[in-house]
Amino acid sequence: KAGVTQTPRYLIKTRGQQVTLSCSPISGHRSVSWYQQTPGQGLQFLFEYFSETQRNKGNFPGRFSGRQFSNSRSEMNVSTLELGDSALYLCASAQSPSYEQYFGPGTRLTVT
Amino acid sequence: KQEVTQIPAALSVPEGENLVLNCSFTDSAIYNLQWFRQDPGKGLTSLLLIQSSQREQTSGRLNASLDKSSGRSTLYIAASQPGDSATYLCAVRSGNTPLVFGKGTRLSVIA
DSSP states (O other): OOOOEEEOSEEEEOTTOOEEEEEEOOTTOOEEEEEEEETTTEEEEEEEEETTEEEEEOSOOTTEEEEEOTTSOEEEEEOSOOGGGOEEEEEEEESSTTSOOEEOOOEEEEEO | OOOEEEEOSEEEEETTOOEEEEEEESOOOOSEEEEEEEOTTSOEEEEEEEETTOSEEEETTEEEEEETTTTEEEEEEOSOOGGGOEEEEEEEEOTTSOOEEOOOEEEEEEO
16 A cells, blocks of 8 residues: 655745645545644644544644645645745645554755 | 653664653543654654553554553663664644644664
């Protein structure tokens, strides 16, 4: 069974631009969560989706948004990028939110 | 608000040693607890999931225990190897809230 895939794996953007990251969950999984990881803050929760509905949202500004499609794939968008948005963005999938979480390899975003 | 603490932040041991990593959480009303491993620049690999009704889980050389009443979990690694070097994270889920992570323990196993 294929694992969680995230695209792109690496991204370099300029301040003020916007970016869209994609996450394809393990087949059969309907729950997708997103996290931001930085050396200083550790893992911080962004969003959690289950069957196309946002169940939880972390404490991030409105520039961060996400959605989940009917095939369970998820995207997150960051508009008006800031230098502080540089991070590893991780996606996790599960059969349902309270089940075992499986993480993808992450997308490394660098904002210059 | 759930808070998860992992002590120590870093640990260095010689190969072959048995070791224990600690995780504590402030709210004992948890649904489950999950241990992960992360190699530098990579995603998280799930090691063990313990449901709130369980006391321990084992996978190979790894054994995780859970004491809900005291808000603690331990990850025991037997006969450590250099390939075990990584950051180990524990995460707790309570009800409908998302996973709350500790900051991890960075383990170095010296050959």
